[in-house]
Amino acid sequence: MAALLVFVALGVGQAAANFAASPGFSGKNGATCTACHTVAPVGSTPATAVFQGLPEAWVPGATYSLTLRVEGGPLAKPAPQPQGGFDLASDGGRFQLQAGTETLFHLVGDQEATYRPAGTMMREWHVDWVAPDLAVRPAPVRFWLAVLAADGNHVVATNTSDGGERFDSVAALTAMVPPSSAASAAWNALPLLSPTAQASRASNGWEVAGRHGDGNATTIAFRLDTGAWERRDTAASWHLAFPGLSGVHTLTIQSEGAGRASPPLVIALPGSGDAVVGATQSKSTPATLALPLLAFAFALLARRPVP
Numbered sequence: 001m002a003a004l005l006v007f008v009a010l011g012v013g014q015a016a017a018n019f020a021a022s023p024g025f026s027g028k029n030g031a032t033c034t035a036c037h038t039v040a041p042v043g044s045t046p047a048t049a050v051f052q053g054l055p056e057a058w059v060p061g062a063t064y065s066l067t068l069r070v071e072g073g074p075l076a077k078p079a080p081q082p083q084g085g086f087d088l089a090s091d092g093g094r095f096q097l098q099a100g101t102e103t104l105f106h107l108v109g110d111q112e113a114t115y116r117p118a119g120t121m122m123r124e125w126h127v128d129w130v131a132p133d134l135a136v137r138p139a140p141v142r143f144w145l146a147v148l149a150a151d152g153n154h155v156v157a158t159n160t161s162d163g164g165e166r167f168d169s170v171a172a173l174t175a176m177v178p179p180s181s182a183a184s185a186a187w188n189a190l191p192l193l194s195p196t197a198q199a200s201r202a203s204n205g206w207e208v209a210g211r212h213g214d215g216n217a218t219t220i221a222f223r224l225d226t227g228a229w230e231r232r233d234t235a236a237s238w239h240l241a242f243p244g245l246s247g248v249h250t251l252t253i254q255s256e257g258a259g260r261a262s263p264p265l266v267i268a269l270p271g272s273g274d275a276v277v278g279a280t281q282s283k284s285t286p287a288t289l290a291l292p293l294l295a296f297a298f299a300l301l302a303r304r305p306v307p
């Protein structure tokens with residue numbers, strides 16, 4: 001896989017004279033800049049990657065100003081020789097260039113940011129990250145950063161293949177940011193769409209056939225009258241049987257899934273002597289009924305290993 005990616009990138013890189021060959025080498029796909037920058041620098045400390053500005057936990061839609069830096073590595077030749085470069089990728093939210101940096105950096109899709117040639121004249125870079133919204137369930141977002149401390153032996157002005165990829169030092173890191181508890185609470189507070197259901201008399205009791213109204217629903221929760229809630233994992237349509245049930249009852253059901261619940265649906269099950277025999281009744285109750293919020297604990301996910 002990594003070999004294939006390197007092969008593809010080499011093809012792309014040749015068209016771009018190889019100097020701007022960094023996209024796809026953040027480490028997200030396995031390979032970093034070391035795929036090509038293989039010849040180690042001489043007599044310098046190894047490079048280290050620095051990644052600042054990520055929150056402890058992300059808030060939906062919030063913008064975070066990130067600082068990326070490479071420290072150590074070979075001393076660069078003076079400008080206009082390259083000083084360094086980076087490639088940054090994530091699997092959530094989107095990167096955004098800061099005003100005035102369009103000539104230095106560029107985005108590759110929403111979830112990758114890297115340098116333009118002018119962005120190699122420095123060893124610290126700035127880009128914004130916008131946290132995900134609530135369109136999908138809040139989840140930890142991972143980041144991959146690869147940085148390179150250049151010794152500056154590539155001549156950008158001529159930009160020919162000149163062996164400038166040698167004697168540079170590469171460092172990489174990954175980070176993980178969980179959603180904030182506010183993000184999870186906001187997600188959980190969004191109700192699922194209600195299920196639909198029909199009750200019918202069975203030879204011995206009642207049967208209820210229903211369908212989830214929400215694609216996130218995976219469980220049907222139900223209770224008779226004020227009894228205990230029971231839960232069953234179901235497919236999109238489901239079936240409940242109440243054999244031997246007599247007397248007048250109220251069945252309350254709700255769809256659950258992805259840490260969320262629908263408003264309850266209340267179905268009357270009239271007694272056997274009742275005049276409405278055979279009728280199917282179902283009505284949804286107003287949302288004034290307290291919406292049971294499922295406690296959905298985002299495990300204290302791995303704290304981000306940022307140096």
Ligand code: HEC
Nearest residue numbers: 017018033036085086087150151152153154161162164165
């Ligand atoms: C597909 C191969 C390839 C990959 C992968 C690659 N580079 Fe390069 N890079 C080159 C080549 C080749 C050069 C030298 C210029 C030339 O010959 O076109 C170079 C030169 C550079 C230079 C100038 C070095 C100097 O000393 O002047 C910087 C900065 C740079 N690359 C950054 C990066 C970064 C950052 C990454 C990883 C995110 C990366 N490169 C990944 C091929 C690659």
